[in-house]
């Protein structure tokens with residue numbers, strides 16, 4: 001039986017290991033006149049003379065501007081802020097929206113910063129910020145970044161400038177990987193087991209951490225490549241930012257330590273190493289398990305990712321379940337109500353802090369209202385009969401909200417978020433029966449191109465539209481030519497050029513990355529990673545068997561499995577867990593705490609060994625031969641079941657049709 005990974009969690013985004021680069025069909029182009037004009041106009045539309053953000057992003061910097069290059073154990077560079085220095089220079093960049101350029105330059109500020117007395121942050125060492133609170137004898141670390149390598153480097157910066165002291169607690173503000181998966185760069189599992197370090201997280205944290213990527217993980221990772229652009233080269237015609245920070249590390253060593261302390265309710269307090277903390281649970285907002293933290297004695301408020309210096313997304317473009325805008329807005333207001341008058345600074349999971357009660361109130365109230373406005377106005381328009389595309393086109397934040405830099409479209413866009421609200425309440429269908437069951441992309445595209453008089457004529461007209469600067473329309477229409485015939489190089493190059501100009505004009509870092517990565521794949525095809533990344537063992541250890549078997553069911557190839565039936569008893573001897581797995585009707589079901597008589601196969605093994613098989617460290621067959629897995633019945637039946645499970649390829653096409 002060959003190695004099979006059950007899933008590839010998002011945290012296993014080891015994206016540096018790529019196949020040799022094919023000959024480039026074309027380099028990214030320069031800004032067209034239309035793009036130059038559009039970007040120049042932005043300079044007139046927004047309050048660029050307001051420099052408060054630059055003062056805030058630099059305030060309290062302790063560490064000198066160190067090399068800002070982080071290497072992994074193998075010596076490979078996984079993080080390098082030097083690649084973004086081009087943003088700091090004078091003068092506009094014609095190929096970058098000036099508003100995004102501003103945000104990207106702010107996110108270039110990196111190092112160790114003092115937020116207020118006893119509160120510090122390492123910023124610009126990963127996508128997220130690492131927070132440090134100094135207690136009586138040691139440190140409390142908030143959110144240990146995405147990767148062990150970047151977290152370790154951040155802590156070295158802390159130790160160098162604040163002194164080498166023990167870490168007393170690690171807090172995970174929420175269940176997204178950029179806030180927990182570097183934990184072993186900060187503390188070891190042994191220290192936690194020995195009771196020397198507490199790990200604190202909101203209720204439901206572990207379930208959300210392990211559950212987030214089980215079912216749709218492969219599709220999410222592929223889309224995350226588009227969203228964060230870690231494979232794009234940084235540069236004026238490449239990646240400049242990810243909105244919340246620069247990008248993801250180029251390769252990720254992920255880790256997980258299960259929490260020792262769970263925050264179960266708002267108002268719950270803890271005092272650790274002499275530092276008092278009051279928690280506010282914000283479940284179902286930016287993340288399903290989530291919390292804010294108030295430090296009353298330090299007069300500081302940590303808002304996790306619930307508030308950042310960008311419009312956050314109500315539905316992440318990499319794919320996720322849609323978020324609740326109304327709840328999100330309400331929790332921000334609750335934080336302001338509870339903690340606003342006793343806070344002098346607010347610091348957050350990405351981007352820089354804000355000081356002074358007036359600034360805090362303005363920031364929190366206007367972020368809350370941005371989400372509430374999008375929520376309420378989307379539903380108002382939907383109730384008037386407008387469809388998602390129409391609402392996304394029409395909706396604009398009022399000037400009092402849109403005029404704040406922290407509400408700009410760097411991470412999501414207002415229109416994108418409106419579509420998310422529509423989806424939350426009404427789903428993907430807009431009610432028009434013509435949209436219920438249209439021809440799928442390839443079949444439809446062939447018809448469109450035929451009706452438009454063939455590929456050549458369509459491209460000639462599209463080129464004329466391109467020359468008029470109508471990139472949005474060109475991208476829409478040439479997509480049909482590409483999907484009708486992906487071998488049409490002229491179509492692919494024109495489509496790439498149109499997406500690229502859209503990217504150059506985009507205020508959103510995320511959609512700039514989508515456009516530019518799409519352009520690259522149209523020109524060069526999909527670059528396959530060298531090898532699949534072994535999923536992190538820590539995550540597998542924390543995965544309940546129920547989730548593992550559910551994940552297996554998602555991999556079952558229905559058409560292949562049709563007409564077959566079999567039953568397997570599983571007994572995990574070290575944890576004494578029993579499961580029955582049964583295939584019938586091309587569906588894989590499982591039942592916990594059961595064994596059935598007359599099963600095709602009954603296997604006995606340890607959960608630890610099962611984890612090693614799932615993470616590809618060993619194979620089922622090898623351990624059967626070694627006698628470490630024993631069975632009764634037919635092992636061939638189990639083999640038959642495993643042969644019906646699909647493996648997912650991370651290199652599937654997105655901007656061109658799937659290969660047949």
Ligand SMILES: [Zn+2]
Pocket residue numbers: 128176178179305349350
């Ligand atoms: Zn985050």
